[in-house]
Amino acid sequence: MHCIARRWPSGRSVSAPHEHGRSGQRSLVMSESSGGSRATNHEGNSMRAAMYDRYGSANVLTIVERPEPAMQDLMVEVVASSVNPKDTFVRKGRFKHQAGARFPKGTGYDFAGIVIDSRVDDMPVGTPVYGMLRGWEGRAAADLVSCRRQEAAPAPRSLPLVDSAAMPLAGLTALQALRDNASLKPGQSVLINGASGGVGTYAIQIAKALGAEVTSVSSSASQEHCRRLGADHTHDYGRGRLPPGQRYDAVFDVFGNLSRREVSAVLKRTGRHITTVPSAANMAATALTRFLPQRTSLVVVRSNHDDLRELSRFVQDGVLVPEVQRRYPLTEVAAAHAHVESKHTRGKVLLVN
Ligand SMILES: NC(=O)c1ccc[n+]([C@@H]2O[C@H](COP(=O)([O-])OP(=O)(O)OC[C@H]3O[C@@H](n4cnc5c(N)ncnc54)[C@H](OP(=O)(O)O)[C@@H]3O)[C@@H](O)[C@H]2O)c1
Incomplete structure (x- = not known):
C-alpha cells in the first residue's frame, strides 16, 4: 500500500489525528543561498536542516534550506530529534572513513514526528512515530526525514511525542x-x-x-x-x-x-x-x-522496528521514562552539540523543531 498525504502547499500543518502536541509555527530560516534569514512557507518543497560543510567544532553547524528528501518507506514531519555522542564524533571527523568526504552533511540519527507519506501498512499517514536512522548519514535534525520501515515504529502513546526522540539510539x-x-x-x-x-x-x-x-x-x-x-x-x-x-x-x-x-x-x-x-x-x-x-x-546498536516496539512497551508499562535534561530549538543545534560534548549530560539533549 502506498498512501500519500501531500502536505505542501495545502497540507503543511499536518492535521493528523494524534494526541501529541506539535511544536507550532516555524517560518524563519537561514537561506543557504542568501546567507540571511527569510520567511518561507515551504511552498517550494524545501525544508530546514542542520548541516555542515566541513569537519570541525560545533560551530560548523548551521541551519540551511534544503530540498525535501527522497521518499523511502516513510516520510516523517519531525517534531524533535536528539543529539548523541555519535553526532558529535561524526561532525568532528572521527569517523571520516565511514562518513566519507562528501559535503554538505546533515546531522541527527534519532527523530520523532508524524508520518505524512507512507508505503507501509502498519504506520499510515498521521501515525506518530519515532526512530533511529542506520548508517553514517545523519539527517534527522531537519523538518522532514525519510526512512525505512525498519528504522521506525509507532511512538509510545503515553509520552509527549517530542520526548520520544530522546529514546531510540x-x-x-x-x-x-x-x-x-x-x-x-x-x-x-x-x-x-x-x-x-x-x-x-x-x-x-x-x-x-x-x-x-x-x-x-x-x-x-x-x-x-x-x-x-x-x-x-x-x-x-x-x-x-x-x-x-x-x-x-x-x-x-x-x-x-x-x-x-x-x-x-x-x-x-x-x-x-x-x-x-x-x-x-x-x-x-x-x-x-x-x-x-x-x-x-x-555492543553495536542496531536500529530495528521490533526493538523500538519493545522500548515502547516498556514505556507503556510505566517502567521506562526518558530523562531529558534540556530541549534546544533546532536553530541552536551548535549549542546542543556543545552540551553533549561536555560529557556530563544527565539523560538526553533534544532539538525541538
Ligand atoms: N557502540 C555503540 O553502539 C554505542 C551506542 C551508543 C553510545 N555509544 C557510546 O557510548 C558512550 C556513552 O554514550 P552516552 O549517550 O551515554 O553519552 P553521554 O550521554 O554523553 O554520557 C554522559 C555521561 O557520562 C558520565 N561520565 C563522565 N565522566 C565519567 C567517568 N569518568 N566515569 C563514568 N562516567 C562518566 C557523565 O556522568 P557524570 O556527569 O555524573 O560525571 C554523564 O552522565 C559514548 O562514547 C557513545 O559514543 C556507543
Missing part, C-alpha cells in the same frame, strides 16, 4: 547490551558505569525491568539521579573507579574507560563485560575472551 543500545550481550536474568546483578548519561539512564531502568539488581557508577552529583531512576546501589567514581569488594554478573561500561583488567576484578567467574567503545584494547579483549567463561563484548 540510547534506549536501543541499553536494551541490546543488557538483553543480548549480557543475557541479563532476573535476580542477577549488574554494574553500570556512566549510568547518568544518555545510554546509562535507560540502562538503569531496563536492567530493573529485567529484574536485575543495579549498581550505578557516576559522579557524586549524579548519584541521587541514578537512585531516582531505580539504582539499588550508587557509587561515586571520585572515590575510585569501581566499588570495592563486590562481584557482578555483568558490567556494562557505558562510558567506556574501564580496562578489561579492572572489570575482571569485579566480575563473577562467568560474568559478562559489555563495552560501548570499539578501542583496540576492547576489540582485543573481545577476541581473546570469546571462548572463556568471563567474556568481553562490544
Whole structure:
C-alpha cells in the first residue's frame, strides 16, 4: 500500500489525528543561498536542516534550506530529534572513513514526528512515530526525514511525542547490551558505569525491568539521579573507579574507560563485560575472551522496528521514562552539540523543531 498525504502547499500543518502536541509555527530560516534569514512557507518543497560543510567544532553547524528528501518507506514531519555522542564524533571527523568526504552533511540519527507519506501498512499517514536512522548519514535534525520501515515504529502513546526522540539510539543500545550481550536474568546483578548519561539512564531502568539488581557508577552529583531512576546501589567514581569488594554478573561500561583488567576484578567467574567503545584494547579483549567463561563484548546498536516496539512497551508499562535534561530549538543545534560534548549530560539533549 502506498498512501500519500501531500502536505505542501495545502497540507503543511499536518492535521493528523494524534494526541501529541506539535511544536507550532516555524517560518524563519537561514537561506543557504542568501546567507540571511527569510520567511518561507515551504511552498517550494524545501525544508530546514542542520548541516555542515566541513569537519570541525560545533560551530560548523548551521541551519540551511534544503530540498525535501527522497521518499523511502516513510516520510516523517519531525517534531524533535536528539543529539548523541555519535553526532558529535561524526561532525568532528572521527569517523571520516565511514562518513566519507562528501559535503554538505546533515546531522541527527534519532527523530520523532508524524508520518505524512507512507508505503507501509502498519504506520499510515498521521501515525506518530519515532526512530533511529542506520548508517553514517545523519539527517534527522531537519523538518522532514525519510526512512525505512525498519528504522521506525509507532511512538509510545503515553509520552509527549517530542520526548520520544530522546529514546531510540540510547534506549536501543541499553536494551541490546543488557538483553543480548549480557543475557541479563532476573535476580542477577549488574554494574553500570556512566549510568547518568544518555545510554546509562535507560540502562538503569531496563536492567530493573529485567529484574536485575543495579549498581550505578557516576559522579557524586549524579548519584541521587541514578537512585531516582531505580539504582539499588550508587557509587561515586571520585572515590575510585569501581566499588570495592563486590562481584557482578555483568558490567556494562557505558562510558567506556574501564580496562578489561579492572572489570575482571569485579566480575563473577562467568560474568559478562559489555563495552560501548570499539578501542583496540576492547576489540582485543573481545577476541581473546570469546571462548572463556568471563567474556568481553562490544555492543553495536542496531536500529530495528521490533526493538523500538519493545522500548515502547516498556514505556507503556510505566517502567521506562526518558530523562531529558534540556530541549534546544533546532536553530541552536551548535549549542546542543556543545552540551553533549561536555560529557556530563544527565539523560538526553533534544532539538525541538
Ligand atoms: N557502540 C555503540 O553502539 C554505542 C551506542 C551508543 C553510545 N555509544 C557510546 O557510548 C558512550 C556513552 O554514550 P552516552 O549517550 O551515554 O553519552 P553521554 O550521554 O554523553 O554520557 C554522559 C555521561 O557520562 C558520565 N561520565 C563522565 N565522566 C565519567 C567517568 N569518568 N566515569 C563514568 N562516567 C562518566 C557523565 O556522568 P557524570 O556527569 O555524573 O560525571 C554523564 O552522565 C559514548 O562514547 C557513545 O559514543 C556507543
